[in-house]
Amino acid sequence: MRKLLNTLFVTQPDVYLSLDGGNVVMNKEQEKLHRIPLHNLESIVCFGYTGASPGLMGYCAERSISIVFLTMNGRFLARVIGESKGNVTLRKTQYRISDDEEKSAEIARNFIVGKLFNNRSIIDRMARDYPMRVDVEQFKKASKSLLSSIREIRECTDLELLRGWEGQAAISYNRVFDDMILQQKDNFYFRHRSRRPPKDNVNAMLSFAYTLLANDMAAALETVGLDAYVGFLHRDRPGRASLALDVMEELRGVYADKFVLSLINRKEMTADDFVKKENGAVLMTDESRKTFLSAWQMKKQEKMTHPYLNEKMSWGLVPYAQALLLARFLRGDLDEYPPFLWK
């Protein structure tokens, strides 16, 4: 497996990025702040209205270093993509399957199975590790209901039904999610998912983590030559990276949710890290966004063994590995798409 390179996060809005002999240079007014060799970077993520020179964009596109522009709050604005990689045949297969409801469902159910399996692992592990602090009865119930959903979904060939099962499973998972917050219960609680805008601290963090993960996923899909915008479970909608959201389903729990939970439980984020706007939206402060990103980057560099490939890799490469497996399945090299099943 290839090496995971670093990601440069630019969080100052008044910085201009330019290219100088294989380096990305951060300019602020007339001053050069930093210069970093581009061959050490996997991607550049800009927050706020940071500019980048066309020369830099071209250089990065050629070497498949992704440049992503997000708003200050992490909402996606744009991504610089170079020439489409991979071959047409692969993309055409993807489009054909996407148009076929039944075939789409066959792949989509593997994403959902992965998601439920992983969420169940989280619940089981929580009940095992903290039997005195969580309501074990409730956790066992949730775990059981997820297991029965998985069995049903394995046989399901209808997309609408599949979405129904997923919704139902989400309810039983969300019900115990609040119980998994062990620390700082006064300021961090989970009632239900709220987005655009997130209405409480936990939702603000979840939204931000999902955006980061979706970007990584989309970039990974593009590198293996798939079209991140044509999905199987999520329908096509302009500007939505449906396939990235599809494959992300199985990683939401083990990757993003667990990451957010550990930030709270290890008290790396506190109530002071959030501000509430007049319209009820809860946002992270600039300073806490940096803490969040730095922890996210640490998580990406953590090593683990991929359960299917049985190979040691960093967490940050999991989106890439799954994209690779999906491409292999579409090419016909695998009988079924193997979701990421975390134990």
Add this chain to the structure above:
Amino acid sequence: MLLLVTYDVSTTSSGGTKRLRRVSKACQRVGQRVQNSVFECIVDSTQYTQLKIELEGIIDKEKDSLRFYRLGDNYKSKVEHVGAKDSLDVEAPLIL
């Protein structure tokens, strides 16, 4: 791995300043300048060889010299900085 590249290019000889500039440019492309004529580069073995071949092509072996220190992957305990202008760790989270 971390590679430390240091060089001495004789600027009094003919074409010396030109060679010096070309060497520093080539080093800057792959690493960061930590002191005058000292570069720290995070490279793999291919990139190391490429850089070495490139630099060897630039210098005049009669007058100039190059030194490569390979500090391996676990270099963090081997480097200590004292004084102004510490280098940027390109493998740690880069949030700027």
